[in-house]
Amino acid sequence: MRNATGGTRYAVAVLATLAVAFVALPQVYGNQSVLFTMMTYMALAQGLNLVYGFTGYLPFGYVGFFGTGAYACSILVTFTGLPVLLCVIGGGLAALLIGLILGPLLRLSGAYFSIANLAASQIIYYVVSNEALKPLTGGPYGIKIDQVFAPTASYAAMLVVLLLTTALAAYFRLSRFGLGLRAMHQNPISAAVAGVNIVRARLVVWLVSATVAGLIGGVYAWNLSVFYPDAVFTLEISVFAIVFALFGGVGTVIGPLLGAGLLYTFYAAIGVSTPQYFQLLYGSLIVFLVLFLPNGLVSLLVRRKLHVL
Amino acid sequence: MSSEPLLRLENIEKRFGGLIVLHEQSFSVSAGEILGLVGPNGSGKTTTINVISGVLRANSGRILFEGKEIRNQPIFRIARLGINRSFQVPKCFRAMSARENIEVAATFGAHAPVDVDAILDEIGLLRHAGEPAGSLTVNQQKMLDLGRALATNPRLLLIDEIGAGLNPSELGAIAALLKSLAARGIALIVVEHLLEFLNRITDRVIVLGAGRMLFEGSLAEASRHPDVVAAFIGG
Numbered sequence: 001m002r003n004a005t006g007g008t009r010y011a012v013a014v015l016a017t018l019a020v021a022f023v024a025l026p027q028v029y030g031n032q033s034v035l036f037t038m039m040t041y042m043a044l045a046q047g048l049n050l051v052y053g054f055t056g057y058l059p060f061g062y063v064g065f066f067g068t069g070a071y072a073c074s075i076l077v078t079f080t081g082l083p084v085l086l087c088v089i090g091g092g093l094a095a096l097l098i099g100l101i102l103g104p105l106l107r108l109s110g111a112y113f114s115i116a117n118l119a120a121s122q123i124i125y126y127v128v129s130n131e132a133l134k135p136l137t138g139g140p141y142g143i144k145i146d147q148v149f150a151p152t153a154s155y156a157a158m159l160v161v162l163l164l165t166t167a168l169a170a171y172f173r174l175s176r177f178g179l180g181l182r183a184m185h186q187n188p189i190s191a192a193v194a195g196v197n198i199v200r201a202r203l204v205v206w207l208v209s210a211t212v213a214g215l216i217g218g219v220y221a222w223n224l225s226v227f228y229p230d231a232v233f234t235l236e237i238s239v240f241a242i243v244f245a246l247f248g249g250v251g252t253v254i255g256p257l258l259g260a261g262l263l264y265t266f267y268a269a270i271g272v273s274t275p276q277y278f279q280l281l282y283g284s285l286i287v288f289l290v291l292f293l294p295n296g297l298v299s300l301l302v303r304r305k306l307h308v309l
Numbered sequence: 310m311s312s313e314p315l316l317r318l319e320n321i322e323k324r325f326g327g328l329i330v331l332h333e334q335s336f337s338v339s340a341g342e343i344l345g346l347v348g349p350n351g352s353g354k355t356t357t358i359n360v361i362s363g364v365l366r367a368n369s370g371r372i373l374f375e376g377k378e379i380r381n382q383p384i385f386r387i388a389r390l391g392i393n394r395s396f397q398v399p400k401c402f403r404a405m406s407a408r409e410n411i412e413v414a415a416t417f418g419a420h421a422p423v424d425v426d427a428i429l430d431e432i433g434l435l436r437h438a439g440e441p442a443g444s445l446t447v448n449q450q451k452m453l454d455l456g457r458a459l460a461t462n463p464r465l466l467l468i469d470e471i472g473a474g475l476n477p478s479e480l481g482a483i484a485a486l487l488k489s490l491a492a493r494g495i496a497l498i499v500v501e502h503l504l505e506f507l508n509r510i511t512d513r514v515i516v517l518g519a520g521r522m523l524f525e526g527s528l529a530e531a532s533r534h535p536d537v538v539a540a541f542i543g544g
Binding site: 191197199 | 362363364383384385388389393394396400401402403404405409412413414416417418419454457458460461
């Protein structure tokens with residue numbers, strides 16, 4: 001593509017800014033847990049953006065991949081004794097497997113896809129939290145991997161996953177593959193007529209996005225080290241990732257990062273201390289977004305003719 | 310012009326539920342030839358193009374391109390084989406520039422490197438190369454559709470009502486362009502209601518009526534054929 005070199009420099013700058021910010025922030029802000037959760041949501045919003053922003057498929061059950069990654073990682077830690085980083089990768093692979101199984105959902109479109117994906121995530125949740133699986137998953141009583149508890153190492157791992165996810169979004173935005181995705185998103189029939197293998201492209205994006213969510217879930221589990229099924233399968237996680245990505249602007253690299261960064265800061269500032277005000281303001285913000293900024297914060301930059309990655 | 314047909318349809322049938330929209334269609338087209346496809350609305354012209362380009366799957370029959378069966382191939386593979394098309398209602402990538410529209414096809418559909426500027430020039434959109442396709446006029450979008458098809462280095466082009474809404478001078482330019490494409494060896498199947506326009510570019514037409522082939526030959530002969538007259542004005 002014509003602006004690929006400039007775009008690559010832009011992408012490197014975004015990645016460097018993210019890396020420096022999250023390395024430096026713990027030095028000036030003491031609550032590393034908040035920063036970790038912010039990175040988790042930035043990565044989830046970006047991971048969801050990969051599939052929603054670049055193909056138009058809204059995965060309402062995105063949390064299913066996250067929870068799968070969290071549980072797969074924890075089970076591997078518990079039963080195999082493998083190094084925790086390998087267990088995190090195992091979480092990503094487990095989500096990839098679920099993505100493959102759910103691949104036929106891509107034959108659906110619009111709300112049908114979203115609903116089917118939501119149902120699939122609930123199936124995974126009910127299987128994992130089933131009492132009968134207590135020896136493996138802990139069932140409804142949760143799972144504990146405190147033997148590998150390492151907040152600083154897991155913080156660094158989440159930063160790596162966030163950078164990886166952002167690099168993937170930049171690749172989707174700037175590459176030859178991404179050119180095909182943009183065409184497919186705008187008009188799938190024309191894209192196919194232009195020679196784009198739309199079935200394969202969609203599946204690749206879907207699997208990449210699923211794997212990323214699994215990795216995020218794996219690192220999240222490592223950081224928490226003790227959790228219940230609700231903590232990693234609650235639909236709130238999908239909803240937050242969707243709203244954060246939309247607030248920033250999907251189909252871009254910086255949009256989901258901005259959206260998740262700003263809204264999570266807002267949540268951390270008042271959502272914990274006064275959740276009732278947060279819900280009110282959060283709802284108002286969503287209404288404002290739908291009415292005035294349907295393409296997210298980045299549309300403000302686009303309107304000013306600024307280049308948005 | 311080669312005597313071997315580039316494309317051959319053999320007994321193609323297409324049904325939508327219980328409704329048969331193409332009955333036993335069989336015809337062929339050779340490299341460098343322009344074949345007109347005419348008929349009243351609902352006669353199956355666009356369906357024929359959709360079936361050849363893979364947008365719709367025929368229920369039975371064979372579609373042979375250079376002797377190879379392509380009936381169950383996906384759209385992108387048919388495009389890469391060298392069959393491409395324009396649409397009656399242009400289907401551009403509206404948020405992409407005109408140049409990017411061509412680049413998509415040049416990147417994914419072409420076997421050999423494509424001169425994107427030359428194509429933009431040929432379809433009269435070089436000056437608009439940087440503009441979003443959605444901001445172009447409908448006629449310009451039709452040309453962009455054609456340009457996107459050309460960027461895949463096609464050997465068979467399926468043109469769906471490109472003349473509708475064009476003024477006489479634009480029609481003249483399109484007729485010259487289509488003839489120049491045929492002169493390069495590209496086979497064209499042109500669906501058109503504008504018979505005068507079609508008469509300028511070809512003397513072989515197939516007339517369809519309710520999904521059946523009523524006539525094959527010159528337009529002048531077609532206008533005297535009783536089945537054709539009945540299909541157009543009621544028998």
